[in-house]
Amino acid sequence: MVELKDILIKELSSEFVCNVCMDYLFDHDNFHTSKAILQCSNGCVHCLKCWTKHFETSKKNCLTCREPIESIESLSKNIILKKQFGNKKIQCPNICFEKSSEKDEVNGCKEVIKIEDCFSHLSKCNHRYISCTMEGCTETFRALDLDKHLEKCGFASIDCEHCEMKIKKFAVKEHIDNDCSKTIIKCKYSDGGCKAEFKREDADNHIKDVDHKEFIQNIIDQHKEKHEVIKRKYEDTENRLVTAEKKLAEFDQIAKKLKINCENLTSRIDSTEKYQCNWVIYNYSEKFRTYPNGAMFASPAFWLGSYKFNCELYLNGYKDYSDFLSIFLFKKNHPESSVQARYSFELVNRNPSKSVKYSNSSTFDKDLGYGFGSFRYYKKVEINEESGFVVDNKIIFNIVVDISPPTSSNVLISQ
Ligand SMILES: [Zn+2]
Ligand SMILES: [Zn+2]
Ligand SMILES: [Zn+2]
Ligand SMILES: [Zn+2]
Ligand SMILES: [Zn+2]
Ligand SMILES: [Zn+2]
Ligand SMILES: [Zn+2]
Incomplete structure (x- = not known):
């Protein structure tokens, strides 16, 4: 105010x-x-x-x-x-x-x-606010804007261009589409082929004067056709639905089997407590040259339950132990827990009775970076083709690691 x-x-x-x-x-x-x-x-x-x-x-x-x-x-x-x-x-x-x-x-x-x-x-004052005088309109505006408003006011009446009746602007389309007696319309059977056009008020006379049987039959036929198309589409959809349901049931079966397999595998993996493998090291002579004293050569990792291990090899020993091939077993994960493992390294000889095996039992402590084994298991000079440890320029370690709880039968005792 x-x-x-x-x-x-x-x-x-x-x-x-x-x-x-x-x-x-x-x-x-x-x-x-x-x-x-x-x-x-x-x-x-x-x-x-x-x-x-x-x-x-x-x-x-x-x-x-x-x-x-x-x-x-x-x-x-x-x-x-x-x-x-x-x-x-x-x-x-x-x-x-x-x-x-x-x-x-x-x-x-x-x-x-x-x-x-x-x-x-x-x-x-021309600038005073006034309300629109058209019934139903609630707009207010400055007096000088009255004409501008009436031009767009939907509640203002205009003459219908066909019948000259006064119609409120917002209702004109509705009037022409449905009511106006003078508007030219098509025959209601135009879809059936009647091409006649006439004022809406003459519609009844046209229907009386012209025989529409043929047009009506056309429309009925069109509807039948449409109905057939829809029916076919419906049946097709239904068939596809049935197929989809069958496939879904098959997938369901497969998924169930996979789930069981998966659970079995998981429990087998989790319960793996003993691991045995041959670590084959090809191109021994080249590796012997490229890994000098102190240079480490690691095996791929392997798992026992949730524990990850690998072996590490010094082909030319470590520091003072340059006359030896040194091998160690490492725990690579779970720095938070320790595990007791019995393990053995066997350097395989062409003549099995000459293979050299060292066994031990160690507690792999919480910390990582500390492996067990020895710097002095194998003398370098003894590893060659003549001795039978190098075959086709490769050497093989048979590695066994066992983390199952010790029983009287699997405990290693060194006196
Ligand atoms: Zn006062
Ligand atoms: Zn006074
Ligand atoms: Zn006062
Ligand atoms: Zn004024
Ligand atoms: Zn208005
Ligand atoms: Zn009209
Ligand atoms: Zn007609």
Whole structure:
């Protein structure tokens, strides 16, 4: 809502302010219809609200000078102050948007008027907000936009281009499509081949005058055909559904079998406690040259349950043990737990009775990076073709690792 202070050209001086409520002496939002300004016989002026409130408490004196006053009716009117007030200049309240104190600098009323002329200006101001007069329309707009609004207002009526009936704009399409008696329409049997077109009001006569049997039969045939197509599609879909269901059942069976297999495999893997393999090392002579003292050559990893192991080989020994081939077993995972393992390395000889096997039992501690074995199991000079350990330039280690809990039969004892 626009208030007086929002549109005053110059702020009013203190003589226009009520010294009780410190607001203007005039009705703030209804200043343009302002009632009389009342004063006591000593000339104390107050706003109407303050005077009214004061006398409601049945006091019988002036708010300021305490002079006895019988009632609000015995106050006199300050005509001069009212006249001065009426001469003050304001912007037309229609400078603001509707029901707002925000100014509309583009479309608002730019007129500056006297307060006493405000009421009559508002009634003819082109920028005042009005409501659309079309029944059903709830839009409001500035008076000067009336024509623009009516052009697009769906509740405004226009003449039907066919029958000249007055129709509300939003209903015109509906009228022409379904009701208008003068609109040209096709025969309702046009799908069956009747090419006639006529005003809607002549439809009944056309049906009477022309024999439509053939057209109706055509339509029935078309429907039968469509029905057949739909039926075939339906049957086809049903067949495919049955096939899909069968396949699904087959897949289900397969999945069940796979699941069982998988569970078996998992339990077998988890329960693997003994591992045996031949570690075949090809191109022994080349490797012997390329892995000098201290250079390590690792086997692929293998698993016992959830434990991962591998073997590591120093073909030319390690540091002081340069006369030996050194081999070790390492635990490669689970740094958080230790495991007891019995293991053996057997360097295979062409003559099995000459194969050399070393067995041991160690606790593979929590930490990784520490393997078990020996720097001195095999003397390098003894590993060659003549001795039978190198065959076709390859050597073979038979490796056995067992982490099953020790029983009396599988414990290794070294005295
Ligand atoms: Zn007051
Ligand atoms: Zn007041
Ligand atoms: Zn007084
Ligand atoms: Zn105006
Ligand atoms: Zn409207
Ligand atoms: Zn019409
Ligand atoms: Zn027809």
